[in-house]
Amino acid sequence: MSVIAKDILQPEIIEDTRPDMLVCKDIAKIYPTPKGDYTVLSDLQLTIKKGEFISIIGHSGCGKSTLLTMIAGLNDISKGAVYVDGNEVRGAGPDRAVVFQSPSLFPWMTALQNVMIGVKQVFPHATKKQKQDICKYYLDKVGLGNDFNKRASELSQGMQQRVGIARGFALKPKVLLLDEPFGMLDSLTRGELQDVLLEVWQKEQITAIMVTHDVDESIFLADRVIMMTSGPYAKIGDELRIPFERPRNRVDILEHPDYYQYRGYLMDFLNH
Amino acid sequence: MKERILQLTGIQAFLAPWISVIKGEEVQKNVQALLKSYIYPLLSILLFIGIWHAGATYLFNKEATAKIEKARTERGEAGALEMQNCIISGDVSCQPNTLPSPAKVWDAYLSLLADHKIISAKKDAFELKVAKTNEKRIAKGQDPITYTGRPSFVDQIKTSLKTVFAGFLLAAFIAIPIGIIIGLSTTLRTSFNWLIQILKPVSPVVWLLLVFMIVKTVMSDSDMDKSFMISFISVGLCSMWATLVNTSMGVSTVDKDFVNVAKVLKLSIGQNIFKVVLPSSLPMIFTGLRITLSVAWMVLIAIELLAQSPGLGSFVWEEFQNGASDSNAKIIVAMFVIGMIGFMLDRIMMVVQKMMSFNK
Numbered sequence: 001m002s003v004i005a006k007d008i009l010q011p012e013i014i015e016d017t018r019p020d021m022l023v024c025k026d027i028a029k030i031y032p033t034p035k036g037d038y039t040v041l042s043d044l045q046l047t048i049k050k051g052e053f054i055s056i057i058g059h060s061g062c063g064k065s066t067l068l069t070m071i072a073g074l075n076d077i078s079k080g081a082v083y084v085d086g087n088e089v090r091g092a093g094p095d096r097a098v099v100f101q102s103p104s105l106f107p108w109m110t111a112l113q114n115v116m117i118g119v120k121q122v123f124p125h126a127t128k129k130q131k132q133d134i135c136k137y138y139l140d141k142v143g144l145g146n147d148f149n150k151r152a153s154e155l156s157q158g159m160q161q162r163v164g165i166a167r168g169f170a171l172k173p174k175v176l177l178l179d180e181p182f183g184m185l186d187s188l189t190r191g192e193l194q195d196v197l198l199e200v201w202q203k204e205q206i207t208a209i210m211v212t213h214d215v216d217e218s219i220f221l222a223d224r225v226i227m228m229t230s231g232p233y234a235k236i237g238d239e240l241r242i243p244f245e246r247p248r249n250r251v252d253i254l255e256h257p258d259y260y261q262y263r264g265y266l267m268d269f270l271n272h
Numbered sequence: 273m274k275e276r277i278l279q280l281t282g283i284q285a286f287l288a289p290w291i292s293v294i295k296g297e298e299v300q301k302n303v304q305a306l307l308k309s310y311i312y313p314l315l316s317i318l319l320f321i322g323i324w325h326a327g328a329t330y331l332f333n334k335e336a337t338a339k340i341e342k343a344r345t346e347r348g349e350a351g352a353l354e355m356q357n358c359i360i361s362g363d364v365s366c367q368p369n370t371l372p373s374p375a376k377v378w379d380a381y382l383s384l385l386a387d388h389k390i391i392s393a394k395k396d397a398f399e400l401k402v403a404k405t406n407e408k409r410i411a412k413g414q415d416p417i418t419y420t421g422r423p424s425f426v427d428q429i430k431t432s433l434k435t436v437f438a439g440f441l442l443a444a445f446i447a448i449p450i451g452i453i454i455g456l457s458t459t460l461r462t463s464f465n466w467l468i469q470i471l472k473p474v475s476p477v478v479w480l481l482l483v484f485m486i487v488k489t490v491m492s493d494s495d496m497d498k499s500f501m502i503s504f505i506s507v508g509l510c511s512m513w514a515t516l517v518n519t520s521m522g523v524s525t526v527d528k529d530f531v532n533v534a535k536v537l538k539l540s541i542g543q544n545i546f547k548v549v550l551p552s553s554l555p556m557i558f559t560g561l562r563i564t565l566s567v568a569w570m571v572l573i574a575i576e577l578l579a580q581s582p583g584l585g586s587f588v589w590e591e592f593q594n595g596a597s598d599s600n601a602k603i604i605v606a607m608f609v610i611g612m613i614g615f616m617l618d619r620i621m622m623v624v625q626k627m628m629s630f631n632k
Contacts, residue, residue: 091535092532092535092536093536098532098533100529102529106547106551106552108551121537121539
């Protein structure tokens with residue numbers, strides 16, 4: 001059933017000629033437990049082209065966040081390897097910026113300082129003015145133009161996550177990793193932030209991977225939705241191209257005749 | 273800033289109902305708030321004084337009866353009558369020695385203040401007298417002559433405060449750096465944990481003896497104030513544990529998200545400590561310092577009492593040994609002063625602690 005649906009949805013697969021930005025090769029995550037090894041992920045293959053926006057969906061606990069933290073270098077890779085721009089990943093680094101689920105801003109710093117601490121690491125030789133300009137540019141883009149000097153603890157959750165997004169982009173990463181960045185927000189704020197994210201991304205065209213369990217979010221944002229099977233031994237079960245034109249607009253997408261077919265296809269996968 | 277301090281100290285909340293009543297806003301609600309925050313506490317104070325007074329009267333009568341009976345058995349009916357008259361007349365030589373009544377404590381307080389005025393006047397006069405001589409002595413490179421008369425009660429309080437702050441600073445300078453180092457490394461934490469756990473519950477008295485042993489030897493040929501050194505080092509050693517444990521705890525339990533951000537940004541070890549670990553553990557460190565200060569003040573009195581160093585502790589002990597008619601009342605005055613200063617110190621630390629916490 002699902003295979004037929006896919007054929008109808010995607011009769012022709014256009015060869016993507018962009019270079020590979022991120023390659024996950026045979027990667028596995030195994031946690032040793034007293035009762036023997038517990039394999040969360042196994043033999044997982046994933047290739048992402050430069051400038052592609054990927055979203056990964058799957059049930060809670062399927063290991064999608066584990067996969068993302070392994071790419072980020074925050075979690076050891078048990079088997080296999082991750083390559084970014086041809087180089088094998090060793091440990092975390094600002095070339096793979098992460099927007100975490102909780103905003104993870106330092107509450108004792110202002111919004112500007114929170115972005116600045118990253119910018120200083122990535123552009124150590126820039127002048128102070130240049131660094132300031134970078135921070136202000138991105139904060140302005142995410143709608144915090146008037147709140148540079150507000151303490152992070154004084155901002156609302158949604159505002160904090162905007163700063164988190166600004167910090168991610170300001171690092172000029174090769175890959176931007178988003179770990180359910182809107183999971184803790186109410187649905188109105190979530191919609192606003194999706195728009196903000198998409199707007200900045202449209203300008204920067206940074207390769208992005210977003211983990212989510214929101215089907216609509218994954219369709220709206222991504223070029224390709226990766227569906228993961230439930231763990232243990234989770235792997236990529238299926239993938240779906242979302243060929244909507246960019247720049248995207250929420251209303252146009254919701255009214256697009258194919259939208260519900262894509263949505264149905266993803267829901268079908270998740271419900272089986 | 274001023275408003276913020278008022279708010280943090282609780283002064284604002286304390287004064288708010290008055291202001292509202294005077295302005296005529298929500299009178300009934302604010303009168304109730306006034307009752308709650310002024311009248312009831314005031315009633316509880318009156319109740320306390322009442323019980324104290326009743327208890328003191330009972331003890332006084334009991335002691336007086338015993339004295340009269342004793343006089344009767346020793347010197348017969350005439351002796352008993354003489355003793356009774358003596359007690360009623362208020363003669364200091366035959367007053368029953370027991371818990372003083374609130375009124376006596378108040379008198380003792382006033383007499384201590386008066387005493388302070390007399391001593392300060394003497395001190396000023398003395399300084400004026402030796403001013404010229406001292407100038408000459410200093411010019412010659414000699415030590416100036418200082419007043420060595422009996423210290424007043426207020427002087428004792430100042431000395432105690434000086435000692436407690438010296439001890440507190442010592443505790444902070446030892447405990448915070450060690451706490452940070454221990455907190456950063458699991459290995460160090462597990463290897464030193466036994467030492468901390470064993471030393472933490474050691475009584476102030478034992479610390480004092482230990483410090484005495486060391487200071488006596490180290491400073492055998494120095495003419496610095498040994499008793500001050502001994503008491504403030506003991507206070508520091510007794511009180512530093514709360515800060516040490518809290519600092520290492522704060523440093524070792526930095527939010528996992530912050531650690532991840534630091535990793536992604538590839539912060540250096542120095543940046544990690546000063547930009548992430550320290551700021552995020554500041555609230556814990558200041559909670560520790562607050563406990564340290566209150567412990568320091570509490571053990572100070574005991575230590576001064578034992579070390580024979582000047583201060584409130586030795587004041588209490590001297591009055592107890594003295595046994596004059598108003599000695600007991602003076603001890604009670606000292607007790608209230610100690611309590612109130614402790615309360616004030618804790619309030620100050622609470623304000624600092626609140627200013628340091630970022631989850632406002």
